[in-house]
Amino acid sequence: MSTTRCQVVGFLLSILGLAGCIVATEMDMWSTQDLYDNPVTAVFQYEGLWRSCVQQSSGFTECRPYLTILGLPAMLQAVRALMIVGIVLSVIGLLVAIFALKCIRMGNMDDSAKAKMTLTSGIMFIIAGLCAIAGVSVFANMLVTNFWMSTASMFTSMGGMVQTVQTRYTFGAALFVGWVAGGLTLIGGVLMCIACRGLAPEETNYKAVSYHASGHNVAYRPGGFKASSGFESNTRNKKIYDGGARTEDEGQSPPSKYDYV
Known part of the structure; x- marks a missing residue:
């Protein structure tokens, strides 16, 4: 793959990853109600990073934002911070990558300057992708832990009876969008770093001659x-x-x- 093609592909993948991270952060379905063995089907609950929603069987949906910050779980706040940091780094890397494209000429900018800018944007995309993947993975781990804790508490010691009084949550669509978006951003950053090697000017070595x-x-x-x-x-x-x-x-x-x- 040529340097220009590698740079353009990495740039486009990073744009898609940034868009996916923004969509995943704004989505409400980070966790959805587990309907397995749940007799109550008239109400469907799901939660996101910023609000929780209740959807009734009639189609009416009511969402309520989280009115507190300090009262939220620490893991949820960490996921928020990771997603926001990933989005900010992706935006900055995108702005740098626009001026670093080889097909765009900006004044007297030489190839060495474009190579440095390409490497900088690639590193930013890699860090942003890792932040998105880490945030989604932390939230998924929190869901798995709460799911099995809720399942264990539902079983009583009296004949193994099951009490369906607690609501269990499973993976929502936003988790899969976040994983894919983080992966695209990470791959785009790697391609930008690879393109940097082709943009860097080759150094010419001359044989030293001593004169007496x-x-x-x-x-x-x-x-x-x-x-x-x-x-x-x-x-x-x-x-x-x-x-x-x-x-x-x-x-x-x-x-x-x-x-x-």
Whole structure:
């Protein structure tokens, strides 16, 4: 998959995940009444994060919001916080991802800046997806615990009689929407992080070459060239340059290209 396609797919999945998280948070059917062995079928109850509702057999539905904050269970407040944090991070990541798309040019923005923005939005989407999945899972675990506690309390020690006086709740549609939305957001964030590697410019490595400058004291040794013995110094015409001072006559001929040692 190309970098642009991977980035666009991750962006679209993140949008779907954000929409799903918002819908799941606003839904009232986080927990629905368990109708198994329930003789009362004229009333159907379900609860959400923000209110509880009662639906009658006639079709009339009455919802009542939670009028307290401190009086709510701590787990319910934690689920609220996780879903809100997930939505906020998804919105911020979405705004960053819009400017990070490779198909959109914003002024003189180079690929390295787009790569950093893509990575930032991808991390935000991953955290948002984890928050949504964690919030829904915490609520589901709370439902399972309350369900089995209610079931155990309904059985009496007198002949195993069942008393259907307590209302048991099971999974609602909002839980499945939240799980799917969190998964889509998480996958979208992973794809954005993968696309970041393709947007980052490749670094060019050059082989280092060291240069050694000649010293201040350079000795020139003029002399004749012999094929058998190579270079031989001529002590009579020797020139020595030591710190700019010369000890030989100024009238000597300049050295040839074979005279440097």
